[in-house]
Amino acid sequence: MSGTAEPTVTVLVVDDEPRYVRWMTVNLRAAGYRVLAAADGQAALETTAAQQPDLVLLDIGLPLMSGLEVCRAIREFSTVPIIMVTAKAAESDTVAGLDAGADDYLPKPFGPPELLARVRAALRRARYADAPANEPLFQHGDLTIDYARHTVSRGGQPVPLTPTEYKLLVRLARQPGRVLLPEELLSAVWGPEYREETQHVRLYVSRLRRKIEPDPEHPRYVLTKAGIGYLFAPPDAAG
Numbered sequence: 001m002s003g004t005a006e007p008t009v010t011v012l013v014v015d016d017e018p019r020y021v022r023w024m025t026v027n028l029r030a031a032g033y034r035v036l037a038a039a040d041g042q043a044a045l046e047t048t049a050a051q052q053p054d055l056v057l058l059d060i061g062l063p064l065m066s067g068l069e070v071c072r073a074i075r076e077f078s079t080v081p082i083i084m085v086t087a088k089a090a091e092s093d094t095v096a097g098l099d100a101g102a103d104d105y106l107p108k109p110f111g112p113p114e115l116l117a118r119v120r121a122a123l124r125r126a127r128y129a130d131a132p133a134n135e136p137l138f139q140h141g142d143l144t145i146d147y148a149r150h151t152v153s154r155g156g157q158p159v160p161l162t163p164t165e166y167k168l169l170v171r172l173a174r175q176p177g178r179v180l181l182p183e184e185l186l187s188a189v190w191g192p193e194y195r196e197e198t199q200h201v202r203l204y205v206s207r208l209r210r211k212i213e214p215d216p217e218h219p220r221y222v223l224t225k226a227g228i229g230y231l232f233a234p235p236d237a238a239g
Helices: 018-030 041-051 067-075 091-100 112-130 163-173 182-190 199-212
Strands: 010-014 034-038 055-059 082-086 104-107 137-140 143-146 151-154 222-225 229-232
Touching (some): 018 112, 041 067, 055 112, 067 082, 091 104, 163 182, 182 229
Parallel strands (some): 010 034, 010 055
Antiparallel strands (some): 137 143
């Protein structure tokens, strides 16, 4: 697979450390991306609203307004893919980023191959979320997926999903009753770059359940097959 991006793809780098901004800018531009930069949360919000980048690389440790606060604020007006960049690899930071609306996380330090692989994967997921589907509507219990509009609702109320969450839900919902292995979901939803990161599936399934399930502790749609994987409940199990 080529590492060169389409010239029109714009990435916003948000970090208060100039050396990281320069490093990411150099590597992203070398791969063919157009790069914008912001050093604080307010500038990030203004740039996202005005320039509408295709992807945001957002440092979690910003001054004044944290990366988590910026992520939540962006999610109020945009579904742009957001990769949260963190100096910590603790699961609590990962969960916090997902709860704020991030699509992925990238712990520092990281090299150019990992940076570019994560960017490509996030853009692929966003393109999938925007792609048309053969079936216009999927209904199961009180859950509705409108493939034509790329929206999800439960009990008639809209459920805001990130592109990654949407792709994961659709992947499961298209095969109700079939158990999908974590490795299978990783390859289909995130891409081959993620095939070893099985914690991604667990964290995103938990996040997805909190959004679509009436009782996330006792899910009726996205079920776990202990020791094997995950499945979307067959029709007779979610009524």
